[in-house]
Amino acid sequence: MLKIPARQRSAVGLPGLAGTARVERRTRQLLPRLRPGDVAVVEHVDLDRATAQALVDAGVVAVVNAAPMISGRYPNLGPQVLVDAGLLVVDGIGTAGLAAVSDGGTVRIHDGGVYVGDELVAQGREVDPGTVAAELDLARSGLASQLETLTHSSTEFLRREQDLLLHGRGVPRLATKVAGRPVVVVVDGQDAERELAAIRPFVREQHPVLIGVGAGADLLRAAGHRPDVIVVEGELPPAKALRAARDVVVRMDRGSHRDDLEQLERMGIRPLRFESAATPEDAGLIIADAADAAVIVGVGLHATLDDFLDRQRVGLASTYLTRLKVGHRLVDATAVPYLYSGRVRPWHLLLVMLAGLVALAAAVAVTPVGQEWAQQLNDTIQGLFS
Missing domain, CATH: 3.40.50 (Rossmann fold)
Known part of the structure; x- marks a missing residue:
């Protein structure tokens, strides 16, 4: 269960999480208005990961969605981001529920319900990690229809952007x-x-x-x-x-x-x-x-x-x-x-050369000639300091 910090609890001792409601049907238009501690109230079917991460980064404590977080068309990743961040997530309050929440007013979220004071103004369902996992598994069966949608939307996009994609015009x-x-x-x-x-x-x-x-x-x-x-x-x-x-x-x-x-x-x-x-x-x-x-x-x-x-x-x-x-x-x-392993620099070559010289010296040192040279070098050094 989500543990709610004391500062986020209702100031009047009622159960649930309280915060200032920021209401906007289009989530992208709402993001610039959000402040830490707010409750984001939106209407966003199949919340995507990028938008969910933007909500988390804005510091909201809860997200209330008039639409389903996961419709089942495909496994969208937004709800997973929200629950992993520890946000309280409620969906399915409907268009009427969205209209019942006043922008800028204080709301309280408890057991999927949205309250103003002790009055229930909208009812949805609380989306927890278990719910997200189960519905994402079911949604994967919708990938085939999503790929079919891709075919149609790609055809339309190519028709409108063919000069850009094929000839680079407009860049x-x-x-x-x-x-x-x-x-x-x-x-x-x-x-x-x-x-x-x-x-x-x-x-x-x-x-x-x-x-x-x-x-x-x-x-x-x-x-x-x-x-x-x-x-x-x-x-x-x-x-x-x-x-x-x-x-x-x-x-x-x-x-x-x-x-x-x-x-x-x-x-x-x-x-x-x-x-x-x-x-x-x-x-x-x-x-x-x-x-x-x-x-x-x-x-x-x-x-x-x-x-x-x-x-x-x-x-x-x-x-x-x-x-x-x-x-x-x-x-x-x-x-x-x-x-990419990096550019070869002069000191890289120097290290290779030094390693080769050390290996060569070690090989020569074990031969009779090498031992004789080593003895002569030792005698010369001793002579210099005697």
């Missing part, structure tokens, strides 16, 4: 020189920090172009690197990071007007527009590929089948077709330590 031209150089694309994925640390020797010795996607730019800076290119959508990285980058690319839907451009221009930054339905991380890969990168190392990308399917419908097609376009250039960061 912004970078000021950063990329052609013939390795590129590292960093996304704020689950293991991105560990993967970035593992390829530090590669980054230090090969001096690749560093592309930070969203919060991936913050990861690069935290690791002591300066991003060359930053790809943004929605929430912007710190102004210091943006000004340090040579290129700032804003990914937006075709024909849309984004306030991000005006905000960046007011900061003295001239952003590059990238109009596409591709996800930001796929936009980073497409930019590197179009600029003729020698190799693209992906940090924090979705690599497994479950990761791949744990995307929104458009994102699923975007990821699938982008991987096909990038093809042989893309290498996952987890493989780099096995493929």
Whole structure:
């Protein structure tokens, strides 16, 4: 059972967990408003891992979902992230329950119920680790239908983005020189920090172009690197990071007007527009590929089948077709330590030469001639100090 810290318990002594409700049907729009200790109230079918991790990072103490956390269509990974982080999770309160919770008001969660004071305003079910495990097993039977959906959505995505994917039209031209150089694309994925640390020797010795996607730019800076290119959508990285980058690319839907451009221009930054339905991380890969990168190392990308399917419908097609376009250039960061052993330096050669000389001296020393030389050397040294 989830152990609730005393500071999170109801101030009036009622059972359950209390916090300020932040209500928004679209989870992505809610994230910038969340503060530590809040209760996130959303309507998000099949919560994906990236969004769940963003909720955890925001410091919420509970997530209440009007929709089912796991619908059974496929094994989405978001609920597992929430329960592993120790959050209280409730789903199925319905649209009426969502409307009954006031944004900014104090709510209390107990046994799947949402209370205002002692009044029950919405009822759902508490999602615990056992529930998540059982429903994910059942959901794996939905993979076939999900793959069928992938076929249809990929066809539609390719129809709309064929000029971009097939001919590279619409990709912004970078000021950063990329052609013939390795590129590292960093996304704020689950293991991105560990993967970035593992390829530090590669980054230090090969001096690749560093592309930070969203919060991936913050990861690069935290690791002591300066991003060359930053790809943004929605929430912007710190102004210091943006000004340090040579290129700032804003990914937006075709024909849309984004306030991000005006905000960046007011900061003295001239952003590059990238109009596409591709996800930001796929936009980073497409930019590197179009600029003729020698190799693209992906940090924090979705690599497994479950990761791949744990995307929104458009994102699923975007990821699938982008991987096909990038093809042989893309290498996952987890493989780099096995493929790259580091540059041969002069001191490496010196150590090999010294080891060879020691081995040669040892071999000569056991021969009669070697023993005679050793005796002569010993006599000479004694003569010098006598």
